[in-house]
Amino acid sequence: MNKLTDFEHYVIEEKGTERPFSGEYYEHDAKGLYLCKKCHAPLYRSEHKFNAHCGWPAFDDEIAGAVTRNIDADGRRTEIVCSQCGGHLGHVFQGEMLTPNNIRHCVNSVSMVFKGIDDAVEPASNSCATFGAGCFWCVEAIFNNLKGVVNVTSGYAGGEAHDADYKSVCSGQTGHAEVVHIEFNPEEIDFTTLLQVFFESHDPTTLNRQGNDKGPQYRSVVFTHNAEQIDQITAMLAQLEAAKVFDAPIVTQVSAFDTFYPAENYHNDYFALHGEQPYCQMVVRPKVEKIKALFAGLQKA
Numbered sequence: 001m002n003k004l005t006d007f008e009h010y011v012i013e014e015k016g017t018e019r020p021f022s023g024e025y026y027e028h029d030a031k032g033l034y035l036c037k038k039c040h041a042p043l044y045r046s047e048h049k050f051n052a053h054c055g056w057p058a059f060d061d062e063i064a065g066a067v068t069r070n071i072d073a074d075g076r077r078t079e080i081v082c083s084q085c086g087g088h089l090g091h092v093f094q095g096e097m098l099t100p101n102n103i104r105h106c107v108n109s110v111s112m113v114f115k116g117i118d119d120a121v122e123p124a125s126n127s128c129a130t131f132g133a134g135c136f137w138c139v140e141a142i143f144n145n146l147k148g149v150v151n152v153t154s155g156y157a158g159g160e161a162h163d164a165d166y167k168s169v170c171s172g173q174t175g176h177a178e179v180v181h182i183e184f185n186p187e188e189i190d191f192t193t194l195l196q197v198f199f200e201s202h203d204p205t206t207l208n209r210q211g212n213d214k215g216p217q218y219r220s221v222v223f224t225h226n227a228e229q230i231d232q233i234t235a236m237l238a239q240l241e242a243a244k245v246f247d248a249p250i251v252t253q254v255s256a257f258d259t260f261y262p263a264e265n266y267h268n269d270y271f272a273l274h275g276e277q278p279y280c281q282m283v284v285r286p287k288v289e290k291i292k293a294l295f296a297g298l299q300k301a
Contacts, residue, residue: 002038002175011110012038012087015079020055023109028057032116033227033256034107039085040255042066042230043112044105052104056090057112060101064234067092067105080105084253087111115256117227126150127186129194130157130223130257132177133202134210138284139180141271142201142291146298148188153181154270155262157223164261172215179223181260189298191229195236197298198222201291205248211283220250223257230254 010016025034034044034057043066044059052058068083069092080089090107098104133139136154144152156164159176163169169176184194202210204220224230233254240250271284292299 002040004038008037008110011108015088017090018056018108018110023056025057025109025112025114026055027051028114030114030116032114033230034059034112034114035256036082036085036087036089037111037113038087039082039253040113040258041082041084042224042227042254042256043082043089044107045227046117048105050099052098052106054104054106056106057109058098059105059107060099060103062105063230065238066234080107082111084255126183127191128225128257129182129184129191129229130179130225130260131182131194131198132157132179132219132221132223133198133204134178134218134220135213135283136178136180136263136267137270137280138210138287139201140267140269141284141288142197143180143182143194144269144272145288145292145300146184146189146194146197146295147300148185148298149182150185151183153260153262154267155179155181155260157181157257157260158221158255161259161261166264166267169217170215172217174217176217176261177219177221178217178263179221179260181262192232192236193298195222195233197291197295199236199240199245199252200294201287203246204250204252205246207251219253221253221255223255225257230256 031046033042035042042063048059048061050058066083067080070079072079077091080092089111093104140152140154143149156169156176157179159174163174168174208216208219210218222233271280
């Protein structure tokens with residue numbers, strides 16, 4: 001989770017309210033995504049935003065599954081919170097006929113952070129995916145074997161630059177997760193297929209843990225790079241929950257990608273170089289062999 005200032009804590013944790021017409025995003029009209037300030041989960045798209053002349057940012061829709069509604073204690077209003085971390089956003093109102101959707105999410109600017117979208121048209125190139133699914137030695141070895149995957153780099157995401165190192169991250173106090181940053185050719189393998197491998201390769205129902213590896217650095221997390229990835233992970237989570245694929249609720253976090261910090265060089269190709277070590281034999285190899293069997297047609301020659 002991201003560190004909050006005293007005022008951010010007051011609004012997000014204590015359900016406070018910023019002064020009307022004072023927020024950074026009240027008249028903000030750039031293209032992009034509005035994320036939860038606390039956990040960076042995507043909440044709203046810029047096309048959802050409209051000017052309700054109420055003093056706070058207003059949205060007439062949300063990213064599917066991103067916002068949870070709770071009735072206030074007095075029963076008079078409906079609070080909205082981030083579905084992922086529970087951070088207070090504001091309140092939602094219906095029946096005002098301000099837009100065709102007839103709904104207004106009235107949100108504190110301080111509860112959000114904005115991520116802009118570059119309007120420039122860029123030539124087609126490889127795409128990126130960033131996943132956390134436990135120890136990155138395991139995850140790197142799994143995705144390196146897939147056709148269409150150009151490069152896999154182990155590293156850290158979710159925290160700050162000053163403590164993006166293995167010793168600090170292992171403390172569990174940095175906010176970082178051990179992740180792999182995957183460069184892939186979308187003409188050979190798509191993001192949805194990578195997600196299928198991701199969910200088969202680890203247990204997404206154990207909070208801050210994979211097997212005997214315990215701590216928030218081992219959390220299940222998808223760092224999304226664009227709106228399309230948000231839609232695809234949201235749809236897949238809904239499908240998995242509806243089909244009851246797992247015996248327990250899925251706790252995989254979804255956060256907007258910010259910065260990837262490559263791990264120290266000795267982590268690269270760890271399984272390939274140290275496959276004889278006990279951890280690799282007992283933990284990494286079974287996962288690699290499982291994915292090879294389940295996705296035989298996707299394996300590189």
